[in-house]
Amino acid sequence: MFRIQSAPPLNNNSLPETVADEDEKSKPQSNTSKPNHDQQANDKNMQKQPTEATEFESQKSNRANKEMFEKEENRSLQSKNNKESNNNNSSDIERSEFNPVFGEKVGAVNIPFIDLHTALFEGNNFNTLQKGLAHYSNSAWPSDQEQIILFGKYESVGYRIKECRVNHMIVLNLPYGDFHYTITKIEKVQTELVSISRYLGKEQLLLIMSDFNHPNEQYILLADPVQT
Numbered sequence: 001m002f003r004i005q006s007a008p009p010l011n012n013n014s015l016p017e018t019v020a021d022e023d024e025k026s027k028p029q030s031n032t033s034k035p036n037h038d039q040q041a042n043d044k045n046m047q048k049q050p051t052e053a054t055e056f057e058s059q060k061s062n063r064a065n066k067e068m069f070e071k072e073e074n075r076s077l078q079s080k081n082n083k084e085s086n087n088n089n090s091s092d093i094e095r096s097e098f099n100p101v102f103g104e105k106v107g108a109v110n111i112p113f114i115d116l117h118t119a120l121f122e123g124n125n126f127n128t129l130q131k132g133l134a135h136y137s138n139s140a141w142p143s144d145q146e147q148i149i150l151f152g153k154y155e156s157v158g159y160r161i162k163e164c165r166v167n168h169m170i171v172l173n174l175p176y177g178d179f180h181y182t183i184t185k186i187e188k189v190q191t192e193l194v195s196i197s198r199y200l201g202k203e204q205l206l207l208i209m210s211d212f213n214h215p216n217e218q219y220i221l222l223a224d225p226v227q228t
Contacts, residue, residue, distance in 0.1 A: 095143050095176050102137065109133050109150070110171040114160045120172070124151045132156060133207075142172055142179035142203070142225075149206045161209055162219065170205060170223050181205045181223035188219050 100106045102123035109120050109132075119132035128134040133152045140146035154161070164183060172179045207221040 092175050095141070098141065098174070098176050100135075103128060105131075106135065107172060107174040110173065111161070111164060111168065112171070113165075113168045114163050116158065116161065118152075118157050120150070120174075129153045130156055139206075140203070142174065142177070145201075145203045147200045147204050147206055148172075149208070152207065152209045154209060154211050157209070161221075164221060169226070170207070170221070172205075180226040182226055183221055183223045185222040186220070187222075188217065190216055190218070 100122035104122050105119055106122050107120045108117060110117050121128040121131060121134050124134040124136050129151065133150050136149035136151060139149035141148060166183050166186065168183045170181045203225050205223040209219040210217065
């Protein structure tokens with residue numbers, strides 16, 4: 001005959017070590033645990049980020065405003081210089097005082113499109129043509145309301161002058177002012193067919209180009225004064 005003895009009740013202290021550990025792990029963690037230092041550092045960094053972003057945007061905006069101000073200032077200065085040039089404020093003398101001597105350098109000629117800047121001399125001869133453009137002495141000067149005639153040689157001035165086109169600008173810089181002309185006609189003719197008429201009754205610039213080695217072919221630019 002067998003006897004069945006009831007086992008004594010188990011408690012936590014009598015559980016195997018592995019079971020007790022699992023029970024401890026299954027218990028909810030207390031909310032009163034101390035805060036993690038890494039988490040605090042991350043929170044501080046998150047708080048700094050919006051401030052740094054705002055400062056960057058502010059600096060970027062300031063730079064953009066500065067660049068815009070500089071551009072506007074440059075435009076204003078350029079406009080002022082153009083007005084002064086058009087009003088001939090840089091002139092040193094009056095037209096009545098301008099009486100150049102043959103062979104004298106009297107100013108300059110500019111053709112902006114081909115980036116040409118060359119000296120202008122009074123009188124048309126071999127010496128002056130070697131230095132730049134030459135003014136035909138029997139012709140008029142700007143503001144005389146007659147024909148202004150200039151001669152030039154490719155070897156002295158440059159062959160790029162053939163790149164000029166209708167509506168390009170020619171600027172004469174003289175002691176009594178700057179004078180702007182617009183090209184209205186371009187021709188290539190034989191020398192014997194060229195006729196010079198001093199009295200037109202209107203102001204016109206006539207630029208005649210030729211080659212030292214081929215003087216019979218001439219390249220002629222006609223230009224009218226720009227109306228201001």
